Amino acid sequence: MSRFSCGSLSITGNFRDNNEDCCVVDPQQRYFLVADGMGGQAAGEKASAMATELVSKKIEELIDFDNSPSETVIQSLDEAVEFANQQIIQLSEDDANYHNMGTTLTFVIVVGGKLYVGGIGDSRVYRLRGDALDQQTTDHSLTQALVDAGTISAADAETHRYRNVLYRYLGTKEGSTGTEPTQILPKEGDRYLLCSDGVTDGLKDDALQRLVQDINDPQEAAEAIVKAAQDGGSRDNITCVVLHVI
Secondary structure, three states, X not given: XXXXXXEEEEEXXXXXXXXXXXXXXXXXXXXXXXXXXXXXXXXXXXXXXXXXXXXXHHHHHHOOOOOOOHHHHHHHHHHXXXXXXXXXXXXXXXXXXXXXXXXXXXXXXXXXXXXEEEEEOOOEEXXXXXXXXXXXXXXXXXXXXXXXXXXXXXXXXXXXOOOOOEOOOXXXXXXXXXXXXXXXXXXXXXXXXXXXXXXHHHOOHHHHHHHHHHOOOHHHHHXXXXXXXXXXXXXXXXXXXXXXXX
């Protein structure tokens, strides 16, 4: 059974008045979550907090982290995300202070020694295995859809005017489906990064890879990644969770 060493950090950043990101590191290392909220005033903070709290609670109710089969895990994740989505939509409709709030959610769930990696929105999970840093999630953004359709290149997407526009996130009817988790058998030496787009807004992939690869303490790595993104001009809240498979 794999064990993890982990570190995490979430900051407001240089250009925002409040932190709408939220991250959760389960003390028993069963799950790791990052959410990036959106909405006026405190609405984004509320949405990301609701998503992480409700999904955490639901998966603890539904999943046997030692023995649940893959089908049960995937079904439980879908149910947890759908429940959180419905609750966020309901509060948005009931309370004008939270009108149109929403949030991304990305996760790594550990069940029976296997990882389930996925999400909604454009927060990401990366894996460093050997010398390769690969994105394990797909952005639910308009620019990614254009890249997938062959309309624009990946390089074009980095500066495209719609790069921050999402077509799927929690807080919309489309947010109840589509996490489509990837199942991964972790290997000793693997390193995983969960992050909000505040990280990638200020860091290119090659610089991100060097930090993940070169820093052997995950908490130091998380702090270095956040600082580098901040120094690199990120205009958003900045959040990451770093996991080392030991």
